Every structure is written in structure tokens, then in C-alpha cells.
Amino acid sequence: MLASLYLFLYLLWKSLSLLLLLLSVTCSFGTYDTCQLLKQFPLVSMQRDGDLIIGGLFEVHLITVFPELTFRAEPDQPWCYQFYLDGFKTAQAMAFTIDEINKNPNLLPNITLGYRLYDNCIKLGVALRAAMALISGTETSFSDLSCSGTPPLLAIVGDSTSTHSIAMSSVLDLFRMPMVSYFATCSCLSDKQRYPFFFRTIPSDAFQVRAMMQILKHFGWTWVGLIVSNDDYGLNAAQSFHQDISVFGGCVAFYEILPKDNDMKEIRRIINVIQTSTSRVIVVYSNEAYLLPLMDEVLRLNVTRQWIASEAWSLSPVFLTPSMLPVLRGTLGIAVRRGEIVGLQEFLLSLRPDSDPGNVMVIKFWEDMFQCRFNPVKAQTEMNGRVCSGNEDLTTSLEYSDVSELRGSYNVYKAVYALAYALHDLLHCVPGKGPFSGGSCASLHNLQPWQLLHYLHGVNFTTAYGDQVSFDENGDALAIYDIVSWTGVSGGAMKGREVGVVDESQPAGKVLRLDDEKIVWNFENNRPPHSVCSEPCPPGTRKATKKGLPVCCFDCIPCADGEISTDASECLKCPEDLWSNPQKDRCVPKEVEFLSYEDALGISLSTASLFGACACAGVLAVFAHHRQTPVVRANNSELSFLILMSLKLCFLCALLFIGQPRLWTCQLRHAVFGISFVLCVSSILVKTMVVVAVFKASRPEGQGAMKWFGAPQQRGTVLILTAFQVVICAVWLSTASPAPHKNTQSSKIVFECAVGSMAGFATLLGYIGLLAAVSFLLAFLARNLPDTFNEAKFITFSMLIFCAVWIAFIPAYVSSPGKYADAVEIFAILASSFGLLISIFAPKCYIILLHPERNTKKALMGRTPAKN
Template sequence: MWISLYLCIYLSFTCISAASTTRSGSCQLQGHFRLNGMYQDGDLIIGGLFAFHLITVFPEINFKRQPEQIHCERFYMASFQQAQTMVYAINEINNNPSLLPNITLGYHLYDNCVKLGVSFRSATALLSGTEETLSNFNCTGPPPVIGIVGDPGSTHCIAISSVLGLFRIPMVSYYATCSCLSDRKKYPSFFRTIPSDAFQVRAMVRILRHFGWTWVGLLYSDDDYGINAAQSFQKEVQLFGGCVSFSEILPLDNNYIDIHRIVQVIQASTARVVVVFSTEAYLLPLMDEVILQNVTGRQWIASEAWATSPVFHTQRLLPFLGGTLGIAIRRGEIQGLHDFLLRLHPDSNLRNNMVRIFWENMFRCSFDTGGREGEIICTGQEDLSSTDTAYTDVSELRASYNVYKAVYALAHALHDLMQCEEWRGPFSGNSCADISNLKPWQLVHYLQKVNFTTDFGDHVSFDKNGDALAIYDVMNWQPNTDGSIVVHTVGVVDEAAATGNVLTLDENAIYWNLETKKSPRSVCSESCPPGTRRARRKGLPVCCFDCLPCADGEISNISDSIECIVCSDEFWSNTDQNQCVPKEVEFLSYEEPLGISLSTASLLGTCICSAVVVIFAHYRHTPVVRANNSELSFLLLVSLKLCFLCVLLFIGRPQLWTCQLRHAVFGISFVLCISSILVKTMVVIAVFKSSRPEGKGAMKWFGAAQQRGTVLILTALQVVICAVWLSTASPTTHKNSQYIRSKVVYECAIGSVAGFSMLLGYIGLLSAVSFLLAFLARNLPDNFNEAKFITFSMLIFCAVWIAFVPAYVSSPGKYAVAVEIFAILASSFGLLVSIFAPKCYIIILHPERNTKKAIMGRAT
């Protein structure tokens, strides 16, 4: 709105001047502004805009008469030093025979009173001049100044550059940092010797990252500088995971109610760090309120606009602002400046009213209108060398050093322009610029290519956007011996550092104004350790979060991880959830109690079978052993021994050969066992039938050869099933993570379900036939009817394997193998005990019953 207003005012003056020209034949100045300034004539004039005063007093508006001129108050010594630095630089250039020979530079410096309206009026005066009339009928020709040094305010530069850019008049600011001014399309003739806010914000965020401050408060002035810097700051903070706890605007009118509310927000916030983008004019009332409400325990981060401002370096602000960290523009040294500043005298430069104002504020001098014209009468000491003020202090030349570089940049651009050789120039037709009729855009061309080094050793050049190289000093506000605040340099931020270490800090030199005397902790949520992830709290900024442990099988190996990483298939998270470790391998091993128990039972069964074989071999001629074909009994014992021993193939880490053998040996052993029992049952039935007259020829079909052939054929069928299964879809080792995700279960994949089903089905078929025949023959009239024991054994066998199926399916991992082993052992022991225990009982304990008469039921 302000820019539009002043553009309208400027255009209105232009139109009025044009109308006046048609009447009088000359351009008439339509209005006068009372502008405080400093002047010196020369062949070429450089303009300057400085904040000599900090407060502007506007007159009362009365529509009955023309308003009075505005009045500026609160003289700013530091800005007057900056203006004097410009004067010194111009004098130094004029006395330098190697730079701009035969050209004398002059200056017109004006006060902007830190107000856009005053600054724009001053710029207009520099642009159009202050002569009453202009004899050129077309109001054309070179402007009164070849370039302007200033303004220090970003908002002022935006407004002024919008007009100067139309005429391509160069403007070199020494303190305007708004990144918006880097837009070459909007501001084609704007340059600056101070880095833009984009670099400033990045430097401040580097400090926050260095100390781990992710929860910070933000204050900024309601102008272009503050708004643009705050926006850039918030974007940069979010990039490294931080956030802003509050975001408050410093009111332009310094309204007490707004300032009171801002301080209350600072007190209520849990953020210990407060970042401020503002200038002294807006901060002074806020600091008065900070003192009034006793706001302590806060770490202030100062932007370059107030990081070195001496107006805050007082004893009463030390408890509140002591320890402040800030970034400041590059400090420099200017040889001879201090002596030049001390040579200022009240009797010199009487034409420059700013000198008079300076002496009035410095030593209570007054302009004597009653005496000799131009005489100044002072009531105090007039020796500047005995004072210690912001004007005479040259130990921290920052803004003044930038002014010095800005003047020299214009001078070097002019010098390069004058060195142009005819027909080798950069303009149309290879022409050069004419110094007597210099066009502003011609100087802009050379200013863009300026490249020189100051006596202090700093390189000065501009990038394509007119910005200077980014380098800052990190400042710390520390207590002085007299109780005031003194600023010390504790680090450097150099974006162009050759080592890549952009931020360098001496933490031992930093003063912390806290009870702990250490760096404060300013986070919304504590850092999440490895093994956890951040979960944002709903409705709160991004840096406010909870730390949730990673789920099983997931890890986070860095702090503040946003998400957990899933471990690969063969790895699992450790107890701290911060590392993937190989999964625990599970299989039925010989070392664990279950494996030991089962293998012991297997060996026990094998030993019992061996013992029974020994007994039967020793008593092979006795009737009990010889009854019902002793050869089948030995074959049954051998098959039971194989059943017991095949259990050992199921224990231990599965290998390809064990996976292939375990089920084959198991299937063949049990078929051999059941085949022997089936033939035994058939023999019992055949013997009973042969005892009857009608079945005397039954035994010829169940002789020893037929019995062996039947067992061999039945077993051979199982061997064929196993051979086909192993050759087509052989069992293989398999790592299974489905049962327990945290473990890898080593197991044997059966390969073909059909092959395994046929193996089990064939065993089941033989078992069912054996059980049925034994059941039918259980009541045959024989004193020693083995069919009864076979029926009981087959009942146990079938019960075990019927129960095995659901138990096997529902058991995970190694327990499924244990269930299968248990079924093998239980059925094997059932067969062994049911069939051979009665015979061993008679052989060992009742040998008297082991006779032919006893077996035939004829013994007394």
C-alpha cells in the first residue's frame, strides 16, 4: 500500500511538472520537504540515505491549513558514524591519484528517520534534485546523483528501488537484507554489500542445529525485512526437524497492548530460545516490557539487524539480554577513519545541518542566531577524543565497513567505465560510455562486474542477483567490568569456507546467562533414542512427538527416526530394537531336554528289541518261540528295531539326506512290521481252520515260503511308493519363519503331498486289515491264541496314529517333529509290549508253561 501511495505521489508530481512546463517553458519544483542532510559538491555526486534519527513525530492534521513538516527525534550516533564513513571514503578516493584521476566525487546525504515516507521523499530529492526550476524543456538529462548508497531498511529499499529501477539508477544498500531484493526482474539496479536474509537465516539455523535447539520462539517486525526473514526461517527450521513454538509480530506502532501480550506469550511458552528478526526501533519498547515483567531464563538469538546494536548494551538489560547469541555482518578495519572522525569540529561544515544536530546532541551546543551567522556556541566539552560513544568507537566496524565497500564499489565501477577503449566498449556498436553524459544503466553494467579487494583484505564482488559474498561473525553478549554488556566474537559462519566447515564456534568462550551456566535445552519433545520412532502429537507442531518402540522385527539405529526399518527374512530385532541380528535357529536337537528324552526312548526301545531277540534266539527251540512261525517273530523284532532307530533321523539339524531317509525308513519299517503282524494273524486263522475237517488243506497255502513271499511283496509295494516319491518330488530342507516370526525353524518339506499321503495311507490300509482280521480271530478256541495280543497291539497302533494327525497339524516347528516321533515310539512300544511281553513272561518267569502240552492245553 505504501509503495503504491508513493508511486502515485511521484507520478502526480511528474504530471503536474509536465503541465507546468507547457505553461512556463521550464520544469517547476512543486513542493519542498525539510530534509536534514550533509552535502559536498563534486564533478559527480553520490547520494546517501542514513537513519540519523530513530523516531519520527508527525504533526497534527488540520485540513484548514497546509500541514507542518515532520520532526525527527532521538539522534542515532552509530548511523552518523556510517555517514561520516561515506564522507571519509569519498575524500580518500578524491585523494587517490590511481582511482578516478581528474574526477572529484561529491555527496548528498539525507536522513530517513526510519520512516518510509521520509526515506521516499529523500530518495525523490536525490533522483530529481532540489533546484527550483529546470531549464531543459523536456525535463531530461542525467540525474543529479550517479548512484545511491543506502537505504538501510529493506522496506525502504523495496519502495525506492521500484522507482530507481525504472531509470536504472544504481542503488547499493549496506544494511538491507530482505531476500526478496534478490529478484533481478523487479529490482534490476539494486546491489548490496551485506548478504541477503537467505544466508542470514541459514546461518542462524546452523547455530540452532549445533546446539540441538528444535523448539524455538520467533519474533519479527511487521515490515518486509521481518516478514520475509521469518518466512525463510520457518522453512529452514522445518528442514532439520525443528519447529516454532510461537510466532509473534512486533507492531509497527509499538502499541503497548500488543507488546504486553507478546511478552506474556514468551513467558507462557516452554521454548527456552527466542529468535528475533527486527531492528532497534521496534525492539526498544519490547525490552522495556521484558524488564517490567522480569522475563529471564531465555536464550535470545539476534539477527544481524540488532546483534551488535549498542542501544541495548546497558546495565539494566544485562540480566535479561546477557548471553545473547547473534550473527553480525563481517567486521572490518578502515585505516585513518578514527582520526577523521575526531577531526569533526562545530565550526566546520556549517552548511550541513546534520553536523549542527550532531553537536547539539553531543555537547549541548546551540546555533547562535543572535551572533555571527553560522556560529555554534557549546556549553560542554568539545573534544571528541575524550568521549566514548558509538560515533568514535571504530573497534566494531560492521555497517560502517559495508558503507565503505559500497562507496568503493561505485568508484571502481566508474573507474572501469573510464578505462573503456573506444570501439572496444560493451555497448551497442562496441561503444563506450561518455562520462560527461553518463547514463545510469551504463554504470549498472560496470557495477555488476566490480571485482576488487579492500585494504583490510576482503574481496568485494556481486553475484548475478547483486548480492555480496555470505560471511558472518557469531556474536555473544557478555558482562563488562562496569556491569554493562560487551559483545565478543565467538565464531564464524562462512558459506564459502574451503574446508567445508561452514560454522566454527569456540564454545568455551560463550557466556550463558543461565543458572546452570551451560547451553539451555529447548525442545518440545526429547530426542527419540535408537529403537524407537517419532509419532507426531495431533494438533501440535512437527517437533512435538512421542517416542514409540519399534514393533518386533523392526529397528531404528539412529536417533529421532521417523519410521522403523523391517529386518530381512533371516534377521530379527534385538531386545533394544536398534539392531538386526540373525534369527534364532530352531530344530529338535540332541542337546535340548526334549531331544534327549526322545532319543533315549528310541535307544531304550532298540535295546529292548535286542534283548527280546537274544531271549528268543536262546529259547528258539521252545514251543512258545516256535509257535506261530518264529521266523516271523524275528522279522517283526528286526522291523521294530528299525522303527525305533528311524527316530534318530528326525532329531538334529535337518540335512538333505536325513530329510530323504527319515520318511522312507519310517514308511518301509512300519510296513515291514505291519506285514509281519498281518501274516501272523493270517497264520492263526489258517491253523484254526486246518484243525477242522473241512479245512485240512488250508495250511498248504500258508507255508513258510508263502509267509515270506507275502511279507516281501507287501513291503516291496512301499519301497516302490518311496522310490517314486523320492525321484519325483523329494523332501528338502526348508527354513520356515511362519510359525514364529522371531525364529527360523529348520524343517523338512515333504515335497509331494500325494507321495507322503500314499505312504501313510498304505500303512493305514495294512493296519486296518490287520486289526480287522485279528479282531475276528480273537475268540478262536486255542489255548495260546496270539490273535488276542495282535488285536490289542493293533488297537493301540491305530489309536496312536489317528490321534497323530490333528496333533501334527496343530503343532508348530520342532514340536510337529516331536509329535511324529512320539507317535512312532508309542506305536512301536505298543506293538513290542503287546505281542512279545506275554511270551517273554512265560519264557523267563514261567518256564513250566513253555511246553508243548501246556500250549496245547493238556498239561495238569
């Protein structure tokens, strides 16, 4: 379609170039003493002279008939019929506005504006003929042989359709003539590289699409169908719609183009798409001609949807009928801004053909209104039994005198005033400060249309109705639309009632003003429909797009721990010191965790630790009190006291693991733990060695064994073995000392002691394990000694418990999170300490306290008489 249009424009340009060449030849080299106009078109027009002329193109007739071409004679001119009252009223709005400007002493003083208005008959061919008439004028000849002089007009107000405006702008740009449209909305006309002289007082389709997005966003409609007409208006709107709908998270459920030829097979296919789609909202960019067959089929099948109408049909009387009420009631539409023009009604009612006999447009209107023919010579003529005198009362036509819905006329009003203000600024230019070369200004006596362009870009005024008018860098006016809702009225028909406005001149957040209570819905409970592909994800989940479907169709996936989401496409990770709440919709401060004296676990472990220390102290007191008895003195009582003291330290060192870690507690806990257990285990090891040595010394061949296990040797051995552990701790603390660490990787902030060097920690534990293993091995080998020396059995059992506890400690410690790792280590300390205390010292305390008769040397030597 566009290729055909460009071809037509190219041929037209070539024809115009040839016409201008012929005119030049006629003027310069002809035998005539005047310049002759080669062709004059019979057009419906009205005009008024003035110092400066503004042209206008309007839809006064709806149908154009082009005669058949025979190629044997000059073709007849096309003719128009079926008078269009709204188009005529729009043209009269321009005439009224110019009269109003001429009466305004503050705007263009001492300058009278004139106009030339032509009917385009809603056909591009007729519109181009009218444009040529405006450019070249209607005079048949010029006596000035140079063909120079003031241009016939400065600018054109029109055209009403995008296709006409595209074609005529390409032609008018050749003559550098501004064109201000009042109804052409195609966003393609905003391209200043292609249409530098085009302006408009109606927002472009790009703005209309943005206004449509405001409505969809307001009601939460993210899953919408799109139907457009197969022309520049529909296709360009569809392109903008696809680009903008994703901005607020919406998607196009289906996209259909209405056929040009009203193909019913294609119409039924589109209806089937509408019925099978889950979308309940359909946006339509089209005019009546394309849309009527589809709506007839919608009515026949009673397809109920929420229709969103573009400005091209949002107030179309074709659809505001009783028959369409069942399916179109509740339609929301974007409508051209309605305005009020004070005095226009009186002006319309004052139109009489006898006051201006040369006004063809008014005469045509009069003839159509009263079905008569006006004869300016006789002042009245009888036709079909009726007389048209020119004095008939126009107020009898309510439609004609109704000025309550001025939309196109209001845009014409703004367009004429925009040109007037531009001319006003142009004529008040200060020489030396003008916008042209050398700071010059335009001259009224030689004013060129292109000189108006600079001032049109600077126009900024407010109408009497309160709307601001200005043009952006693309020649587009400030976007403002009325929102209408179709509701039933008396008689069964429908009416588009204003329920809001979209005004992009307002600050963000106030662009859309909508009164929801005024809207009528064609659904149950008179409530708006619900149109989404997937329900919004609840807090704490994220969207996962379904494969092969638009982004509006998704599954909801729960966020991981530590992440939040509020209907977002991705989950957001909480900051380091925060964690997600159970609903995962906000981040909350993490709970601080460490093994405290205040919680139940800390209380239990500290109680057990203190109890163990007290038990050691009690045993130590018993042994001290009975230190002269055989049970205490046997096997070196000094080692027994040393074991009890080291076990008491083992119990007390567990308290260093409770409470918030500090640097000194982290350094002390493992050092004290390691040294205390080595002192205890090394004492047990020496005690076991003494048991074995005593047994060997009791035999003849082992008389000299005890000389190697005297008291000094025993103390030295314990000291050396313990000193080695002290060296390990010193190296560890000096190279990679344990330190407090705030672990934020989990749902809680865990205060713990980092070991610093895992090798140092492993060496410390390994050395304790080595001593315990050697002690266990020696005790196990000496377990079968005579009963007199049965302490080896108790040591074996104690070492078995000790080794089992610490072997189980390693995997339990590694797998325990947070404070439970410290709890596991404390439990291992306490369990092994209690194991040693009970296994080694419980039997001795039993004899000392409960059976003192067995605490004798004879009883220990096995010489006590057996009881009967």
C-alpha cells in the same frame, strides 16, 4: 499494510510521471531558455564532487515532524531532530571508503569518485524526497535545452530498513538505477522479478533464519516459541522460520505477533501464552519499538526464558541495561558481521565544520555534540554561554571515537567497494568483448546506471578484514553472522560478547563455529535450558505423533521384532539375513538353526534312536538264538524277524532328520520312514490276520482257513502292501521332491526340508494310518480269543499306542517352529517304534529269558498243571 504501501507507490509513480511530463513541457515548449527544477527539498546532506557520483541514504536523525496541513497555503517542509550518532558514523564510513578508494592507485585509476549523502530521518517520506534529490540532482536549472547529459549519479547505497528499500526500489527501478543496501534484510527483496536492481551486503532474513536454525540444532532445542513484529521484517521472517524449522525436526510451540499500537491487553495475553507454554526458548524477530513494551512486562513479572534475538535487536542498547539484567542475561543473538576498517577512527576525529563549511551533516553533528551553533562567516559563535570555534577535541567523546563495533558501517564499506570493483571492471571492458549489444562496452562519457548491473553480479573480492564479498543471482551477499551472548559487565549493565560465527561460505559441517564455554546462561548451574515437547525416543522405538499436536509431540512405540530404529519416525525392517538385536537399535546376523548332533536335543534323540536300533538287534539276536523254541515259532517266526528288521530301520531313519538338511537327506528321510513303517505295520497286519485264521482253523467249520494264509501268501501280502508305499514315494520324489529350504521369516535362519508336495506327504502318512487302523481293528476284534492265542491283545495294545502317537503328531508338527518340527517327527518315530517293540516283543523276551520253563509247547497249549 502491503495494500496501502502499493497504493502509495502507485500514486507516487503517477506523480513522478506527471512531474516528468511537466519538466518535458517546460523544457520543450516554455518561454524560458533553461530547464527549471520545480521543487527542492531542504535535506541534511554532505557531498563531494567527482568524475562519477555515488549516492547514499542514512539515518542521521531519529524523529521527523510533519507540519499540519491547512490546505490554505503551501505546506511547510518536515524537519528532523534528535541526532543519531551511530547513523552519522555509518554515513561517514561511506565518505571514508570513497576517500580510500580515490587514494588507491590500483582501483579506478585516473577516476575520482564523488558522493552525495542524505539523511532519511527514519521516515519513508523523507527517504523518498532524498531519493528524488539524488535522481534529479540539486541544481535549480540547466542551460542545455535538450535536458540531456550525464546522469547525476550511478548508484545508491541504502536504505537501512526493509520497508524503505521496498518502496524506493519500486521507484528507482523506473530509472533503472542500482541500489545496494547495507541493512535491509527482508527476504522479499530477493525477488528479482520485482526488484531487479536491488543488491545488499547484509544477508537476507532467509539466511538469518537458517543461521538461527544452526543454533537451535546445536543445542537440541526443538520446541521453541516465535514472536515477531507486525511489519515486513517480522512477518516475512516468520514465514521463512515456519518453513525451515521442520528441516531438523523442530516445531513452533506458539506464534505471536506484537501489536503496532503497544496494546497492553494484547501484550499481557502474549505474556500469558509464554508463561503457560512448555517451551523454554523464544525466538524474537522485532525492533526496539515493538519489543520494548513486551520486555517491560517480562521484567515486571520476572519471566525467565532463553531469548534468541534477531539482528534487529541483538545489540540494542535499549535492552543492554542494568534493569533488564535479571530476565535478559544469557540472551543469544544473531548479529550483523562485525568488521574492522583501518583508518576510520582517525577520519572521524578529523572532521571539522570549518574545513567544509557547506557540509550540513557535519555541522549538524558538531552542533549536537557541543551544543553550539557554528557560523562559517565568523568562524565561531556564542550560544547558551558556549563558543563553538570548530577546534574542539572530538576524542573527549568515547562513543563517537569507538570503532570496535563496526557492523552497519562495515556493510557500507563493503557496499561502496562492491560498486567500485564493478566500475573498475566496467571501465576495463575490451571493445568487441563487452556484455552489451554487438559486444560493445560502456562509455565513460555517457555512462548509464543500468550498465553497472551486469558487473555488480560478477563482483567477487575479499576485504582487508578477510571476508569474501560477492552477490548471488538474487543480489544477496554471502551469509555470515556473528553470534553474541549477553553477559553482565561492571556497573550492572550488559554487553553482547561474540561467542561464535555462522558462515555459509564454509563447507557443510563447519558453517557454525560456537565456543560454548564463553556463553553465559540465565538458568541453574549455568547450563543451557532443555526445550523439547517430547523426549527423544530411545533406540528401538519409533515416534507416534499425538493427535492434534505438532510433530515434535509424540509417543514412543517399540519396534516389532526384526525392525530397528534410532529415534526415527518409522521402524526399519532388517535385511533378510539379519535380525534386530535385543535393544533393536541395529541389525545383527541371524543365528543359524537346525537340529544338530551337537546340541542337547539332537544328542538325546540320536541316542534314543541308536538305543532303539540296538534293542531291536538284541531282540533279533535272542529270537535267532531261540528260533526253535515254541514262543518264537508260534505265529510265524518269519514275520517276527521281518517286524524286528523293519523296526530297526524305523529307529535308524530318525538319524536322517538330524544334521543340516541336504538334498539327499531330505529325499531319503521321508521315503525311508514311510517304507519302513509300512513294512512294519503290514507285517503286523498279516500277523494279526494269521492269529485270526489259526483260531478259526481250530474249529471244525474253519478247517480250510489256513490254506489262504500260508507262508507264501504272508510274504506276498507284505510285499504288495509295501510296494504300494514304494510307488507313492516314487511318484512324490519324481514330481515334487522334498528339498532343503532356508527359512528367513523368523529371528533365525532355519534350515529345513520343504516337503515339496503336501499332498504327497499326506498320502504317505495316510497310507500308514490306514494300515495301522485296519491292524488295530482286527486285533481289537480278536482280543477275546482264548489265552492260547493271546498275542492279539499285545498287537491291539501296540496299535493303540501307534495310532495315538501319530494322531497327536499332526497338530504338534504343524505348530512346532524350526528345528522343533523335526524333533517332533523324530519323537513320533521313536515313540511309535518303541511302542511296537515293547508291546509285541517284551512279553516273549520275558518268557524266553526269565521263564524258560514256560517256553514249552504244553505251556503254550495251556496244559501245564496249575500250581498249588
